[in-house]
Amino acid sequence: MDPKVEKELYSMMLLIRRFEEKVLEVFSFGKLAGRMFHVCIGQEAVPTGVCSVLKPDDYITSTHRGHGHFIAKNADLKRMMAELYGKATGYCKGKGGSMHIADIELGHLGANGIVGGSFGIATGAAYASAFRRDKRVTVCFFGEGAANQGIFHESLNMAGLWKLPIVYVCENNFYALSTPLERSSATETLAERAAAYDMPGQVVDGMDVAAVRKAALEAVNRARAGEGPTLLECQTYRFYGHSRGDGSVYRTKEEEEFWKARCPVKTFGERLVAEGKLSLQEMEELEKDIEERLAEACAFADESPYPSLDSLYEDVFVEGSGN
Amino acid sequence: MREISYRQAIQEALWEEMGRDPEMLIFGEDIGLYGGAYAITKGMQEEFGPERVRDTPISEAGTVGIAAGASVVGARSVVEIMYIDFITLAMDQIVNQVAKMRYMFGGKVEVPLVLRTQGGAGRSSAAQHSQSLERWFLGVPGLKVVMPATPYDAKGLLKTAIRDSNPVIFIEHKLLYNTKGQVPSEEYTIPLGQAEVKKEGADLTIISYSRMLLYALEAANKLKEYGIDAEVLDLRSLQPLDRETLVASVKKTRCALVVEEGCKTGGVGAEISAILTENCFRGLKSPVRRVAGEDVPIPCSPVLEKAAIPSVDQIVRAALNSQKYQKQI
Numbered sequence: 001m002d003p004k005v006e007k008e009l010y011s012m013m014l015l016i017r018r019f020e021e022k023v024l025e026v027f028s029f030g031k032l033a034g035r036m037f038h039v040c041i042g043q044e045a046v047p048t049g050v051c052s053v054l055k056p057d058d059y060i061t062s063t064h065r066g067h068g069h070f071i072a073k074n075a076d077l078k079r080m081m082a083e084l085y086g087k088a089t090g091y092c093k094g095k096g097g098s099m100h101i102a103d104i105e106l107g108h109l110g111a112n113g114i115v116g117g118s119f120g121i122a123t124g125a126a127y128a129s130a131f132r133r134d135k136r137v138t139v140c141f142f143g144e145g146a147a148n149q150g151i152f153h154e155s156l157n158m159a160g161l162w163k164l165p166i167v168y169v170c171e172n173n174f175y176a177l178s179t180p181l182e183r184s185s186a187t188e189t190l191a192e193r194a195a196a197y198d199m200p201g202q203v204v205d206g207m208d209v210a211a212v213r214k215a216a217l218e219a220v221n222r223a224r225a226g227e228g229p230t231l232l233e234c235q236t237y238r239f240y241g242h243s244r245g246d247g248s249v250y251r252t253k254e255e256e257e258f259w260k261a262r263c264p265v266k267t268f269g270e271r272l273v274a275e276g277k278l279s280l281q282e283m284e285e286l287e288k289d290i291e292e293r294l295a296e297a298c299a300f301a302d303e304s305p306y307p308s309l310d311s312l313y314e315d316v317f318v319e320g321s322g323n
Numbered sequence: 324m325r326e327i328s329y330r331q332a333i334q335e336a337l338w339e340e341m342g343r344d345p346e347m348l349i350f351g352e353d354i355g356l357y358g359g360a361y362a363i364t365k366g367m368q369e370e371f372g373p374e375r376v377r378d379t380p381i382s383e384a385g386t387v388g389i390a391a392g393a394s395v396v397g398a399r400s401v402v403e404i405m406y407i408d409f410i411t412l413a414m415d416q417i418v419n420q421v422a423k424m425r426y427m428f429g430g431k432v433e434v435p436l437v438l439r440t441q442g443g444a445g446r447s448s449a450a451q452h453s454q455s456l457e458r459w460f461l462g463v464p465g466l467k468v469v470m471p472a473t474p475y476d477a478k479g480l481l482k483t484a485i486r487d488s489n490p491v492i493f494i495e496h497k498l499l500y501n502t503k504g505q506v507p508s509e510e511y512t513i514p515l516g517q518a519e520v521k522k523e524g525a526d527l528t529i530i531s532y533s534r535m536l537l538y539a540l541e542a543a544n545k546l547k548e549y550g551i552d553a554e555v556l557d558l559r560s561l562q563p564l565d566r567e568t569l570v571a572s573v574k575k576t577r578c579a580l581v582v583e584e585g586c587k588t589g590g591v592g593a594e595i596s597a598i599l600t601e602n603c604f605r606g607l608k609s610p611v612r613r614v615a616g617e618d619v620p621i622p623c624s625p626v627l628e629k630a631a632i633p634s635v636d637q638i639v640r641a642a643l644n645s646q647k648y649q650k651q652i
Contacts, residue, residue, distance in 0.1 A: 059396065090429070091428075091429065091431075092427060092428050092429030092431070093429035093430070094429075095426060095427055095428075095429050096427045096428055096429060100423075100427040100428065102424075102427070102428040102431065102432070103428075103431065104395070104396075104428075104431050104432050105431075109392070109395060109396075109432075110424065110427075110428060112420075113419075114415055114419050114420070117415060117416075117419060117420055118388075118420075119385070119388060120384065120385050120386075120387065120388010120389050120391060120392060120416055120420075121388055121389075121391050121392035121395065121420060122392060123385070123388065123389050123392060124388060124389035124390060124391055124392020124393040124394070124395070124396075124400075125392040125393065125395065125396045126392075127348075127389055127392065127393050127398075128348075128392070128393040128396045128397070128398040129396075130374075131346075131348065131374050131375075131393075131398065132346070132398070150384060151384045151385050151388060151415075151416075154380070154382035154384055154385025154386075154388075155385045155388065155389070157380060157382065157385075158379065158380065158382065158385055158386075158389065161380070314430060315425055315426050315429060315430030316425070316426050316464050316465055317425070317465065317467075317489045318425065318433050318487075318488040318489050321486075321487050321488040321489055322467065322483055322484070322486075322487035322488075322489060322491070322514065322515040322516070322563075323483075323514045323515070323516075
């Protein structure tokens with residue numbers, strides 16, 4: 001891989017990690033709107049690797065654990081943080097918050113508070129691309145828990161049937177809140193379900209950003225060439241609980257330590273240093289730069305106004321339409 | 324003007340709008356070669372191709388989701404849900420996704436999506452193919468709900484619904500498809516959210532929509548024999564609701580009767596009644612009355628089915644009771 005790309009991958013994963021840590025920090029200071037946010041610490045390699053092969057006008061749909069997807073799709077950190085603070089300057093004017101962040105201009109068709117809620121929407125965006133022959137690809141991010149919803153089957157069936165330009169990226173962190181995969185899926189992997197929809201399915205090491213990027217590149221190229229959808233199962237782990245207040249009693253310390261030792265940010269960084277592609281000084285500079293950007297984002301969010309009460313009634317409908 | 328059926332009116336609206344917008348898509352079960360369960364899309368796949376008139380598997384949630392995704396990226400979409408009873412299968416997509424996307428995303432997206440479906444009893448189709456479920460969508464901000472009663476309204480309202488940048492649930496009635504009415508040959512549209520006085524009157528307002536409007540008109544005719552001059556108001560669209568026309572009519576007649584086919588409890592009539600009480604209380608000469616479906620699932624047997632939904636006689640009796648009440652006080 002091009003060392004420049006490798007540095008970018010590392011830098012993006014580090015940004016996502018530090019963003020999420022900042023989210024936890026500012027939450028503890030009472031800065032965020034509510035408690036409904038889910039950090040993706042431990043899972044950074046998946047959004048980073050996948051979005052690194054997308055074009056700016058490709059589409060993604062995201063999940064309740066979606067900060068990483070949006071950052072990797074080049075979100076503006078200030079507007080993102082402001083949205084999490086519930087401020088008027090946020091991406092959704094403070095109405096969406098962490099679970100409903102979206103920006104159509106960046107091709108982000110929405111995070112989703114309903115597990116599995118975006119399978120259809122992503123598949124529909126891909127349908128429109130196939131119809132328009134616009135060569136765009138859609139990536140549908142989802143957790144392994146979502147794969148047990150009926151609409152997973154409905155959407156993948158139609159995508160396989162019509163050979164739509166879409167990549168279904170499963171972030172298998174092995175737990176749907178507390179329920180482990182082996183107690184919720186009849187198949188051992190999610191990737192093997194792809195056979196039912198006549199599409200390739202592949203298990204990917206979701207802790208290795210290079211492996212994710214490689215698999216995503218093949219899948220995205222296939223989709224762009226009109227050869228149809230792919231199901232990627234990226235095996236990963238969330239280092240924290242499902243949300244705040246989840247002490248992860250359902251996981252063993254040994255299991256957590258095993259996965260934390262495979263931290264995607266740390267291991268990739270160490271590899272780049274060992275291979276002489278990244279110096280310790282560059283690493284430090286990167287940290288400093290990210291720290292500054294996040295401090296700016298938080299300051300922006302802090303100083304931004306809350307939405308005006310008039311805006312409560314705005315944007316329920318497109319005004320002036322249907323007359 | 325020429326006389327065409329409600330079915331033809333809907334067909335014309337779809338054909339004309341498909342011709343007008345080359346990116347418009349239609350999705351649904353059996354809508355292609357088969358032409359749809361009620362023959363609305365007959366011949367359309369041949370004319371517009373299988374990509375634009377897309378037969379889908381029996382996957383209501385996935386199909387509504389796909390149409391939502393296509394519409395969000397700009398391809399105006401219409402979904403045919405064969406029976407409104409099947410809309411339950413797509414409720415997450417409609418209520419949590421389609422209705423809320425624009426608001427949740429801070430006004431950044433438009434969802435130009437029409438969910439066409441048909442409901443209502445009258446063909447012994449029993450409990451899972453005969454319901455009137457429009458009430459469910461009225462408490463979901465972000466959705467429009469349109470229910471035409473005549474061929475003229477069906478065509479004009481559907482064309483507007485398709486051009487609308489908001490999601491619209493367009494509910495037809497299975498027993499209206501063969502009814503006929505005058506429809507101009509020229510292009511026209513009807514704004515959503517405008518009720519229409521279908522018959523003017525002075526003594527009471529009968530408020531209705533969809534197939535029950537025809538019953539209301541028939542009842543108004545019978546009421547003439549009793550010397551009662553009823554006004555008949557067709558809501559046409561339940562969301563947005565034309566409160567102005569509704570309140571103005573009842574302020575004039577000072578007496579109101581709401582007729583709907585769906586169950587009485589938690590129904591559209593309850594909402595209308597509350598609006599009228601809030602706005603016309605002092606002027607009312609009698610309580611707002613409701614004639615609605617019984618609170619039972621729709622039974623199969625034609626005798627029972629008929630008893631489960633309002634009849635013209637029931638409307639007449641309710642109107643007479645309202646008038647008697649006025650004389651008593």
